[in-house]
Amino acid sequence: MHRRQPLLASAVLLIALPSFAQTTPSPARAHVTRLAADDFEGRQAGSAGERRAGDYIEAQLARVGARPLPGKNSRLLPFDFTAGSRDGGSAVTVTRSEPAGRAARASTFTGVKTVQALSFSDEATVSGDLVFAGYGIVVPESQNLGYDSYATLDVKDKVVVVLRYFPEDAEPQVRAAIARYSDLRYKAQAARQRGARALIVVTGPRSPNAGQTVPMTFDTALAGSGIPAASVDGAVGDALFAGAPKTLAAIQQELDSGNPHVAGFALVGSITLKTAVVRQTLTARNVVAYLPATTTPADKPWVIVGAHYDHLGRGDQGTSLAGKDEAGMIHHGADDNASGTAAVLAIAESLAKEPRTRNIVFALWSAEEIGLVGSSAFVNSPPIPLTQIAAYFNFDMVGRMQENKLIVQAAGTAATWPRILERANVVAGFDLAVQTDPYQPTDVATFNQAGVPSLSFSTGPHPDYHKPSDTADKIDYDDLDRFVAFAASIVDATSDASEAPQFVKVDQPASRAVTTTGLRLTTGTIPDYTSDVKGLLLGGVIGGGPAEQAGLMKGDVIIEIAGQSIANIYDYTFALELLKINQPVKVIYQRMGMRVETMLTPVARR
Amino acid sequence: MRRGLSLTALLFALIVTLAAQDDPTRKESDFLSRTRRLTVEGRRAGEGYWSPDGRRLVFQSEREAGNPFYQIYTLDLTTGDTSRISPGYGKTTCAFFRPGTSEILFSSTHHDPRSRQLQQEEIDFRASGRERRYSWDYDIEMDIYSFNQDTKAYTRLTTARGYDAEASYSPDGQWIAFSSMRDAYNRTLSAAEQKQLETDPSYFGEIYIMRADGSAPKRLTNVVGYDGGPFFSPDGSRIIWRRFDEAGLIANIWTMKLDGSDARQLTDFGSMSWAPYIHPSGRYVIFASNKLGFENFELFMVDIDGTKEPVRVTYADGFDGLPVPSPNGQQLAWTSTRAGGSQGQIFLAQWNHERALAAIAAAPPRRK
Numbered sequence: 016m017h018r019r020q021p022l023l024a025s026a027v028l029l030i031a032l033p034s035f036a037q038t039t040p041s042p043a044r045a046h047v048t049r050l051a052a053d054d055f056e057g058r059q060a061g062s063a064g065e066r067r068a069g070d071y072i073e074a075q076l077a078r079v080g081a082r083p084l085p086g087k088n089s090r091l092l093p094f095d096f097t098a099g100s101r102d103g104g105s106a107v108t109v110t111r112s113e114p115a116g117r118a119a120r121a122s123t124f125t126g127v128k129t130v131q132a133l134s135f136s137d138e139a140t141v142s143g144d145l146v147f148a149g150y151g152i153v154v155p156e157s158q159n160l161g162y163d164s165y166a167t168l169d170v171k172d173k174v175v176v177v178l179r180y181f182p183e184d185a186e187p188q189v190r191a192a193i194a195r196y197s198d199l200r201y202k203a204q205a206a207r208q209r210g211a212r213a214l215i216v217v218t219g220p221r222s223p224n225a226g227q228t229v230p231m232t233f234d235t236a237l238a239g240s241g242i243p244a245a246s247v248d249g250a251v252g253d254a255l256f257a258g259a260p261k262t263l264a265a266i267q268q269e270l271d272s273g274n275p276h277v278a279g280f281a282l283v284g285s286i287t288l289k290t291a292v293v294r295q296t297l298t299a300r301n302v303v304a305y306l307p308a309t310t311t312p313a314d315k316p317w318v319i320v321g322a323h324y325d326h327l328g329r330g331d332q333g334t335s336l337a338g339k340d341e342a343g344m345i346h347h348g349a350d351d352n353a354s355g356t357a358a359v360l361a362i363a364e365s366l367a368k369e370p371r372t373r374n375i376v377f378a379l380w381s382a383e384e385i386g387l388v389g390s391s392a393f394v395n396s397p398p399i400p401l402t403q404i405a406a407y408f409n410f411d412m413v414g415r416m417q418e419n420k421l422i423v424q425a426a427g428t429a430a431t432w433p434r435i436l437e438r439a440n441v442v443a444g445f446d447l448a449v450q451t452d453p454y455q456p457t458d459v460a461t462f463n464q465a466g467v468p469s470l471s472f473s474t475g476p477h478p479d480y481h482k483p484s485d486t487a488d489k490i491d492y493d494d495l496d497r498f499v500a501f502a503a504s505i506v507d508a509t510s511d512a513s514e515a516p517q518f519v520k521v522d523q524p525a526s527r528a529v530t531t532t533g534l535r536l537t538t539g540t541i542p543d544y545t546s547d548v549k550g551l552l553l554g555g556v557i558g559g560g561p562a563e564q565a566g567l568m569k570g571d572v573i574i575e576i577a578g579q580s581i582a583n584i585y586d587y588t589f590a591l592e593l594l595k596i597n598q599p600v601k602v603i604y605q606r607m608g609m610r611v612e613t614m615l616t617p618v619a620r621r
Numbered sequence: 622m623r624r625g626l627s628l629t630a631l632l633f634a635l636i637v638t639l640a641a642q643d644d645p646t647r648k649e650s651d652f653l654s655r656t657r658r659l660t661v662e663g664r665r666a667g668e669g670y671w672s673p674d675g676r677r678l679v680f681q682s683e684r685e686a687g688n689p690f691y692q693i694y695t696l697d698l699t700t701g702d703t704s705r706i707s708p709g710y711g712k713t714t715c716a717f718f719r720p721g722t723s724e725i726l727f728s729s730t731h732h733d734p735r736s737r738q739l740q741q742e743e744i745d746f747r748a749s750g751r752e753r754r755y756s757w758d759y760d761i762e763m764d765i766y767s768f769n770q771d772t773k774a775y776t777r778l779t780t781a782r783g784y785d786a787e788a789s790y791s792p793d794g795q796w797i798a799f800s801s802m803r804d805a806y807n808r809t810l811s812a813a814e815q816k817q818l819e820t821d822p823s824y825f826g827e828i829y830i831m832r833a834d835g836s837a838p839k840r841l842t843n844v845v846g847y848d849g850g851p852f853f854s855p856d857g858s859r860i861i862w863r864r865f866d867e868a869g870l871i872a873n874i875w876t877m878k879l880d881g882s883d884a885r886q887l888t889d890f891g892s893m894s895w896a897p898y899i900h901p902s903g904r905y906v907i908f909a910s911n912k913l914g915f916e917n918f919e920l921f922m923v924d925i926d927g928t929k930e931p932v933r934v935t936y937a938d939g940f941d942g943l944p945v946p947s948p949n950g951q952q953l954a955w956t957s958t959r960a961g962g963s964q965g966q967i968f969l970a971q972w973n974h975e976r977a978l979a980a981i982a983a984a985p986p987r988r989k
Contacts, residue, residue: 419656434662436662437661440657440659441698441700446658549961
């Protein structure tokens with residue numbers, strides 16, 4: 016158990032003598048510098064840059080003697096995924112029945128600014144009578160709220176027209192409850208379950224992005240959701256509501272009170288909707304190899320050490336935070352996640368020289384940034400039985416240590432983790448922020464879902480997160496090297512233990528069910544997940560965003576917004592749904608232990 | 622040093638005062654760097670005391686299934702290995718390395734035949750979901766033991782009825798200072814005193830000294846209210862402790878000679894100032910006080926004679942207390958809730974002794 020001692024002893028020296036100058040070159044620096052270089056073009060899943068990065072990683076694993084998994088002849092494990100979707104020429108034809116003796120009038124609309132399929136739409140051409148179903152929201156009965164846009168409607172074999180978003184003027188608590196079910200996927204599901212032939216979405220005149228079609232969001236689903244669904248612009252909306260007793264604005268105003276008794280109604284006329292979605296399927300590659308056990312393997316003979324190596328390319332997907340002046344530039348992803356990739360490679364190199372009582376797998380995932388797709392592909396058709404995996408260790412953004420703080424997530428997934436962490440860290444000396452929650456937006460969630468005891472490590476967010484400026488020169492290599500030694504000792508201790516960690520299922524926080532996809536506004540805050548302080552600690556604010564304009568800055572702890580007390584990130588996400596675009600709200604936060612109030616004005620997000 | 626502050630020092634004092642007002646978060650890093658959480662396992666941990674060679678800590682922690690009370694563990698700072706040195710059942714607290722030997726003292730109730738029953742009752746109470754305010758129960762069975770790390774033998778050093786705990790060795794390892802509530806049980810109490818005993822036995826806490834083998838116990842304090850937490854000065858000539866007022870709400874830091882004479886009060890915040898420990902240089906004391914809010918304990922430091930206004934050391938919400946400098950004076954271990962929650966864990970930081978000296982020198986005279 017002590018054979019890592021010399022390596023760790025040097026870490027102790029570093030702590031004792033902060034000015035101690037390291038003379039050996041950083042083993043991780045070369046990897047980060049290479050992976051974040053321009054010619055890998057931001058390593059977007061499925062791109063040429065990602066292929067080159069995968070080749071580099073494959074060569075590094077081969078160099079340290081890591082082998083292809085049993086039954087595989089390559090360290091490169093390809094998988095297909097939907098890289099994006101665009102409208103393929105959707106169209107609507109609205110037919111108005113006219114008084115007897117006059118011919119029915121038909122108007123046809125095309126063009127993505129006029130009619131655009133939703134990203135999860137089925138491809139079909141359907142016709143039917145039109146029914147307006149308000150906001151198209153059904154709150155489950157379990158919520159004891161009684162909000163059902165379909166309560167008085169029969170939509171079977173009809174084409175349902177609904178408003179985007181949710182009633183703006185409802186009581187805050189009602190709004191919050193309704194908002195949870197306003198995601199367009201929920202609305203499509205509700206319409207489909209009631210036998211509707213298709214769903215048409217109109218962004219009402221009183222809503223943000225009024226009268227505009229819904230941009231195709233990134234959706235990695237390989238198939239549609241079982242119903243044709245499209246959004247239309249204000250002109251089509253007017254055509255649909257022609258002949259209705261009130262204007263759409265007046266109808267929306269009634270609905271916006273949140274009164275559950277404001278019913279939908281049949282619209283005059285019928286419609287033919289053609290939805291066409293072009294889904295682009297690409298191939299990306301996980302790079303996976305292992306160092307076999309040097310003795311007869313122990314109980315549950317596999318340990319996986321993983322990190323994603325893909326990033327955002329030039330940021331043309333939704334999660335880039337590049338400013339206008341940085342649009343289209345290479346997102347280098349030095350911290351996210353060349354750092355984690357480098358850590359895995361450095362751990363592989365150091366463990367390659369040691370005896371092992373388990374097989375240690377080194378897995379570099381692709382397509383994490385678009386929804387944990389690479390790790391999910393691995394777990395969904397596992398090359399090694401999931402029940403034989405003793406533990407999964409994940410590294411995501413480990414190169415930008417601030418004030419010696421290291422975040423450990425998913426620590427609740429095995430009772431043995433605190434002891435292992437404490438022992439390794441006594442020597443390594445990080446200020447550990449230990450979080451039990453494995454429901455994180457990183458590959459650790461995939462393995463938790465699969466019942467594998469897991470730990471995920473990060474040094475936390477920073478102002479360059481998801482921007483082109485996340486570059487290799489900003490990585491702290493001394494701390495990254497310290498981290499690699501620490502992580503290697505944990506992998507080693509786990510892999511050498513005679514008994515594998517026992518998986519503990521951590522309860523998912525109830526309010527976690529809130530989706531952020533339904534959020535229609537932004538406050539421009541960057542939450543910091545590093546500690547369990549009461550409130551929402553800000554890791555930064557988006558330049559020029561509402562939070563910055565309100566005077567908020569990194570290190571502030573938001574404890575109340577719009578009268579809602581904030582104890583954690585979930586409360587905050589929940590409270591955001593209560594806010595209105597362009598309507599200032601009071602924010603109370605703590606700065607340096609003092610309570611400060613400010614006004615913040617949320618803005619619409621596209 | 623104590624009179625005739627130079628102009629430079631006065632200016633420095635002014636700058637420090639202004640800086641403290643302008644930018645309080647910078648202040649903690651003046652004295653503490655590389656702050657980090659040391660203990661991770663278990664519900665809570667605290668009171669980490671250094672071995673004389675600075676390579677280990679002995680601390681109390683609640684970290685084993687089946688016992689909801691503290692047990693005593695040593696932690697090897699070079700390997701990360703921990704081992705429990707207390708029996709594993711009963712309640713324990715307040716350990717201390719005996720210099721020059723392989724012995725460690727701590728207080729324990731494990732001789733109480735009800736020990737396991739009390740553990741189960743506490744587990745059941747917690748499972749019931751009820752809550753109580755934090756309280757230390759001053760178990761009358763609490764007695765001081767020494768543990769020999771070579772022979773693994775326990776030696777019981779006190780047998781008096783009443784809580785005996787908060788013990789520490791003199792630098793030469795020949796003496797033990799401790800706090801005891803035995804006075805409540807070895808004489809006839811008045812009706813008022815009897816009522817006091819039932820509501821708050823700590824009222825009877827006094828400082829005692831005895832030989833390391835438990836012989837020749839001698840009482841050093843004679844003032845009503847809880848006297849506790851005694852430690853020897855680095856040169857072994859004095860004892861530092863905290864003295865509560867009669868009501869048990871206000872406490873201050875005091876020092877005295879080993880015979881109880883020459884008692885001097887070092888602090889006067891009018892709040893709960895306690896858990897003092899003298900820096901190995903002998904120049905100043907680090908302690909905890911809730912001066913800034915009843916549940917917000919922060920670390921402060923004050924010169925060894927208490928002539929200056931104490932200087933604030935920590936700036937974190939919740940509890941920061943039980944500070945213990947390392948034997949070389951370059952690190953500080955303390956107990957804190959800064960990682961969140963209400964249960965403490967042990968933290969460790971580099972200690973900037975030179976800046977501490979400068980800040981104390983620059984501090985204004987103590988307010989009267």
